[in-house]
Amino acid sequence: MAKPVEVNRAEVLAGIPHGFLGRRGGVSTGVVAGLNVGLGSGDEEAAVAENRKRAAAAVLPGAPIVACYQIHSPDCVTVGEPWSDAERPQADALVTDRPGLLLGIVTADCTPVLFADREAGVIGAAHAGWKGAIGGVTDRTIEAMEALGARRSAISAAIGPTIAQASYEVDEGFRERFFSADSANERFFEAGKPDHWQFDLPAYVAARLAGAGIGQVATLGLDTYAVPDRFYSFRRATHRGEPAYGRQMSLIGLP
Template structure:
């Protein structure tokens, strides 16, 4: 099956893509393009999937760069493939030929570009990372490499949508303690439960940071099992593990 790659005109003319699970070699609960070495999928199959992504991005396997994502606010500047898997939740570069990649399964994959300056970034922004400032850290990291904030464009890829993201009162309280205006990103649920709008919150943080444009592809990972992996859907289904989607941008 052919790889399915979602793109955005905001990031043109740079090569980029939010890859769905279609077109991969994995089977069973991982069926499709599982690119997560942290899953219990067969290591050699994950490598085959990642090689397919590298070929689609026209880079060597070693230049398809992922890091050890830990829900932090750390953005790592790179000039070459790193040794090992450093802990970070965003990567930025001005080096042609490097493909910056993020793995997700409900969290926001966010791709950034200042095409004029030749600076790109990729961030993994779950609720904790977004709240702690990973999006702003990515923008700061790009500026340190010569990007201009007013030229940066960012796109949020497939992520969990509000209707599928039910949370408890302690979750809401954490956001309200940060800023009472964050109530705008929550809607009522059953009992004391509420629904959180993660992509709307991500767009708010991006736009408040003063970049040129920000958008969301409007794909929900939870509600489309044929195209996307979802940690929350897997949990609700009682499955043993889940695949990871990959999102990539390169100069």
């Protein structure tokens, strides 16, 4: 019997079809075994297609997944109708007010953020790696939602599975980049081994969201690196010397 897809949900998005998925419930095998949805992961196309089908069915059955070609940018696109995988625009966030679509973000340590303004009927999804986060991808997402009629104070945002501070070692140059942008960012770094720091990416993203005036912000507190049977992790795969790594998907839609 096939294992069910594991769907992690956020209370702040209750009533909105959404889910932060992991690797449980898929058909991929080998080092990417499970629910790998990465088109560029080197996995079999048929397996990835089946995994994406299962992912959609677990969140909003019958709805097509709309995703972008992620490039670690702050760019956000507004979705009016679905497109094919070959037509994916280069961006790292999506928003829509159209029912029956599933906005999808793919991650493997970076921070997935799902947004919803229930009153306005506007949703969003953002891929916030450190480059996109410091570049303002969440700010661009909020602005795009506002253009569709959302209000900041009415938007709820949830941060899904991402690499946690205990698992995210960075060097002094990395820390300096954030400190130069804003000296208050020092609070997201804890001293590690000599000339290295532990960076709290989800806390940084949450602070950006709160600073933007979002009504509700919640973090699931799930560390992709630390739980290999539940989540894919680029950094863990790299540390293990694995030849490939899988990707998980976060989805949100309007019924």
